[in-house]
Amino acid sequence: xxxxxxxxxxxxxxxxxxxxxxxxxxxxxxxxxxxxxxxxxxxxxxxxxxxxxxxxxxxxxxxxxxxxxxxxxxxxxxxxxxxxxxxxxxxxxxxxxxxxxxxxxxxxxxxxxxxxxxxxxxxxxxxxxxxxxxxxxxxxxxxxxxxxxxxxxxxxxxxxxxxxxxxxxxxxxxxxxxxxxxxxxxxxxxxxxxxxxxxxxxxxxxxxxxxxxxxxxxxxxxxxxxxxxxxxxxxxxxxxxxxxxxxxxxxxxxxxxxxxxxxxxxxxxxxxxxxxxxxxxxxxxxxxxxxxxxxxxxxxxxxxxxxxxxxxxxxxxxxxxxxxxxxxxxxxxxxxxxxxx
Numbered sequence: 001x002x003x004x005x006x007x008x009x010x011x012x013x014x015x016x017x018x019x020x021x022x023x024x025x026x027x028x029x030x031x032x033x034x035x036x037x038x039x040x041x042x043x044x045x046x047x048x049x050x051x052x053x054x055x056x057x058x059x060x061x062x063x064x065x066x067x068x069x070x071x072x073x074x075x076x077x078x079x080x081x082x083x084x085x086x087x088x089x090x091x092x093x094x095x096x097x098x099x100x101x102x103x104x105x106x107x108x109x110x111x112x113x114x115x116x117x118x119x120x121x122x123x124x125x126x127x128x129x130x131x132x133x134x135x136x137x138x139x140x141x142x143x144x145x146x147x148x149x150x151x152x153x154x155x156x157x158x159x160x161x162x163x164x165x166x167x168x169x170x171x172x173x174x175x176x177x178x179x180x181x182x183x184x185x186x187x188x189x190x191x192x193x194x195x196x197x198x199x200x201x202x203x204x205x206x207x208x209x210x211x212x213x214x215x216x217x218x219x220x221x222x223x224x225x226x227x228x229x230x231x232x233x234x235x236x237x238x239x240x241x242x243x244x245x246x247x248x249x250x251x252x253x254x255x256x257x258x259x260x261x262x263x264x265x266x267x268x269x270x271x272x273x274x275x276x277x278x279x280x281x282x283x284x285x286x287x288x289x290x291x292x293x294x295x296x297x298x299x300x301x302x303x304x305x306x307x308x309x310x311x312x313x314x315x316x317x318x319x320x321x322x323x324x325x326x327x328x329x330x331x332x333x334x335x336x337x338x339x340x341x
Contacts, residue, residue: 016123022115026077030123031067034060043075043105047137048262049097050079053236057229060095062086068123070104070116078104078116084129091124092133098268098306101136101335102149114152121156125339132339134158138166138332140302141266150333158335167319167327169303175292178326179285186282187289194249195283197290199242200256202234208243208256215273225271230258244290246274246283254283259291265301267291288325307332 016028029039035055048054055065063084070078080102083095094100104113124132134153139146154160169175176184200208209227216223234241239261246255255274262268269291274283288303295303305327308319323329 014123016119018112018115018119022112023109025072026112026115027071028116028119029069029071031069032064033067034058034065036067038069038071038076038079040069040071040074040076042079043072043077044103045263046079047099047103047141048237048240048260049094049100050081050103054097055081055095057232057236058083058094058096059229063088065095066091066124068116068120070108070112075105077108078102078113080116080120080134082120082124082132084127088128089130090133091129091131092135094135099135099137099332101134104145104149106145110148110152113148114156117152117156121337121339130339131336133334133336135334138168138304138330140166140168140304140328140330141262146331150335153335153337156337158337160333160335162334164307164309164332164334165314165319165329166307166332167305167322167329169288169292169305169325169327171292171296171300171302173326175289175326180324180326183282183285183324186285190246190281190283190286193281195246195254195281195286197286197293198245198247199294200245202238202243205231205234205243208245208253208258211253211256211275212258212271212273215275218276230271244287244294246287246290248278248281248283254278254281255287257287257291261300262304264299266304267295267298267300267302268304269306284321285325 014030016030018026018028035052037052060083063086065083067081068079069076080093081100082091082093084091136146136149179187206227209230213223242259244257244259245253248254257269258271260268260270272284291303305322308315308322
């Protein structure tokens, strides 16, 4: 879908009234286009996947994309981008990203959040949308905001599912102290064999992608991103999308990973990979140790290890490994609602 010019966006923008019970002082602005910027500055630090620079990379070619921005007199205080299906009957958020849904200012009253969502639903219903699906971030990212959103969505009649378990490492804790004894032995084994953690330059991305693809194939796991898409991500977000590795004593890659700074306080372990030939050295334990140290030194709060899922359900082996790393489990929910004919 091509990007729209600012003049076209301005002409197509709509200001939607909120219910009277929301109180005075708020305006809901609806903007079309793949990745328009909010008119007023956000009263929060937007998650990467909700920023225009990432939305422009999501390559949504099915249907229309609509962006809803709730504004007070000076700032944007909530936002939601929805991606419509080809027939226009279903809408979802995110389009192609780990999460999307609603982000709000921390002090936004619950009643105003409810009015915002009610008005968005009415707008979508008028356009012919019959079902809306929202996939917000894991609870660990912002527990209070997640609980508030879940409460409001429940009150508005949204159904919950699937319920997924997200794993993360709190960076305030010492990494090695929380390792399972078996993983602590493996970490020391990595040191004895001369393995080392490194940050790699983006020019090595094609070689890293080749290793990631090969490792995924060995383990029967899909890779849903092309090299070209990954390179575009690195070009658009220098300093926020990074390549790390573990090299053996001979300088060969024992493990690699692409990581994403989702916000200045959250690091996401996006594409970890290690060839089966290195299983006896367990380089992923060292890779996570290095990412933990990098995130902590960068002033971050948590390292997101993602969900542990297979097409058939939970990947118990992967979940057990993350727990042995000292990972904490938390909820990641998806919400859906039938909006009617």
